[in-house]
Amino acid sequence: MMEPLKAVVHLSMNRMIRSRRTVMMALLALLPVAPALFAVVFVSLRQSIGTTGFALATDLFQALYLNFVLLAITLFFGTSLIGDELDDKTITYLFVRPIPRATIYLGKFLSGVLIASLLIVPSAILTFAILSTLDPASEVVSHLSIFARDILILLLGTLVYCALYGFFGAFFKHPLLVGIIFTLVWESVITYIPGYIHRFTVLHYLQSLLPHASGQRGIQELFGQPTSPFVSVITLILIGGAFLGLSCWTVARKEYVLPS
């Protein structure tokens, strides 16, 4: 199974790396770098920003990386895992090879996760590095473990959201539309509804893993208490595994009829 899987990953990566979508997503991933640069320039002009570089980094992490960059990039990559092959009518080349369809999907999923991670994580590191120049070196070192945990949260989020949006891509005819509605309505709005319903969002468990009390969680903190890190990690792994399994099952059974 490993050799065919590696071959699918190789082919998919080859294709994705050169696509316009990846270029657009790379630009989107770099969006949080702009406010970080702005803050550094502001300080260099002897203006006070009224906070530390680390505090600003944690705010950017939650406001932009977790709530926007992660969702947007995994949405576009996840829904297109199968969709791109269908739109370009190239899926035929994959389905007439001696590889189980589930393995083909798994390979495409891994390549999607890999590319999305390669866009999101370096951007987060760059933002952290830029903002760290505002703090004393000794403080930066003490914040490294917190930052490393942030990166692990991003990686876990990439895995789970790619599995979720990948399922949309495998199951629905218009996955991007479904994904956008899901993201805007479920993942965003539900999080702010009082009660326990927010526990049915992926974002809730990712936010529960945040190591820093950001003070910027605002209205959300009024409505819901975080889940313990252990339960959050287990829940996220289960959600990701369930949707990945469902996607493999769907691709193995579903007919993808291309128009003649």
Added chain:
Amino acid sequence: MTGAVLECRGLSRWYGQVIGINDVNLDLAPGVTGLLGPNGAGKSTLLKLITGQIKPSRGTVSLHGQTVWDNPDVMRRLGFCPEQDALYENLTGLSFVASLARLNGYSRAEARERALKAIGKVDLLDAKDKKVGGYSKGMRQRIKLAQALVHEPEVLILDEPLAGMDPLARRSTIRLIREIAADGGTVIVSSHILHEVEAMTRSILLVHHGRIVAEGNVHEIRDLIDEHPHRIFLGTPEIRRVAEALVKWDDVQGIRVDDEGLVVETIRPDAFYSRLPGLVLEHNFKVESMISADDNLQAVFDYLVK
């Protein structure tokens, strides 16, 4: 056991209310079999069923007794050249074929070696390092054929493989298909153009409205076709020069100027096809495409099913 490589039994497939293929029974043995029918007859649906891209609504399709759908053992023995003009545009010809060869389980080095061999068979070695997005229509057809050949399959299924090829490429592709069959391979070629199929095989299946309406020798169909003039479109920027040369041929009954070329009417298409490359080379004409605009096949089918 019938000794057939590929068997279809009561094979039907419909899309909602629309019938794609209806109650098809087939036994295909080694050699070339031409699948002939007008556009929309059900040829592509039949090929999609045979290659396991879609599931039958009723009946079975099997290769050496094994069902086709999501069956890696079957796929290992099968090569497919799809009709649609779809490729991984950003890859070079070599990486396109080699990447797909790796999906057949070959190591990187072996996949590359096999890809080079397959690309050589379709005469594209000169363009192997160019991106397929920059290939002409004929080159795209040939690289599609190369990916189908790369693992030397026992059964080769080609959906309209000659579409868009120039005359020389058509000739070499036809020769290649015949060689594969001569080596013991089973080849199924779909086309809506009788003369293309006839150049490859005598054994044909006529598909119309989702049914096999006739099968066997091509001669009888040929006789019916030849009662009608055959129309061929030649895409060329040198419309006047080419027309002047063609009008001298006895078998050319008429020439009509189209937007980007000529539509030639001939009563002996075989003779026309075999003489045209010589004419092009002799006068150094620039002929960019050649398409059979023949709709007489439809008339023959109408005659057959009445």
